[in-house]
Structures are given as C-alpha cells and as structure tokens.
Amino acid sequence: MKTKAQSKNTDVKPASGYMLILPMEAQEKTASGIYLPDSASEKPQKGKVLAVGDSEITDSGVKKNSPAKTGDIVIYKKWGGNEVKIDGVEYLFSKFEDILAVVTA
Numbered sequence: 001m002k003t004k005a006q007s008k009n010t011d012v013k014p015a016s017g018y019m020l021i022l023p024m025e026a027q028e029k030t031a032s033g034i035y036l037p038d039s040a041s042e043k044p045q046k047g048k049v050l051a052v053g054d055s056e057i058t059d060s061g062v063k064k065n066s067p068a069k070t071g072d073i074v075i076y077k078k079w080g081g082n083e084v085k086i087d088g089v090e091y092l093f094s095k096f097e098d099i100l101a102v103v104t105a
Contacts, residue, residue: 017056021047021092046075073103
C-alpha cells in the first residue's frame with residue numbers, strides 16, 4: 001500500500017491521547033487482478049504515524065501511553081478518528097484506544 005501523499009514535516013502536535021496518522025490508499029486491485037473504481041473501495045484502516053501526543057491521564061489517574069511511535073504503520077478502527085485536511089492532504093487524528101495493531105515487518 002502507498003500513502004496518499006508524501007508526508008511533509010507538519011507543525012502539528014496532537015493533544016494528549018491522540019496521534020496524527022497519514023492514511024494509506026485503499027487497494028485498487030483485488031487478489032484476482034480485478035481493478036476497483038474509487039466508489040467501490042473501502043475506507044482505509046491502515047496508515048503511518050506522523051506524530052504522537054503526550055501520554056493520556058485518565059479520570060482515575062492512570063497513565064495511558066501510546067501504542068505506537070512516530071514512523072510506525074498501524075491498523076486502526078474502521079470508523080475511529082477524525083479526518084482533517086491540512087495543505088490539501090487528508091490526515092486522521094486517532095485516539096490511542098482506536099489503534100488495533102502495529103504492523104511489524
């Protein structure tokens with residue numbers, strides 16, 4: 001999978017408990033070689049972490065650290081996060097709890 005745009009150095013610092021993700025493009029071709037139109041492709045659930053906010057302190061005083069670090073590829077909840085467009089590029093602000101997995105090589 002490719003990222004939607006080359007990641008630029010953004011001056012965006014996510015709030016505590018959030019991370020900034022650059023979503024990867026949805027797959028354009030099936031395993032059998034059929035090309036899918038944009039309207040048929042699903043919302044991506046995988047992306048590259050560009051920035052991570054500080055650890056979150058819960059109401060009960062428990063410290064929640066980020067499950068990923070800058071540069072990691074993560075899989076996140078299908079309807080999680082908030083999409084934001086910065087300089088024409090769509091990013092996703094996702095809560096730490098919306099991260100399902102960190103992809104390892």
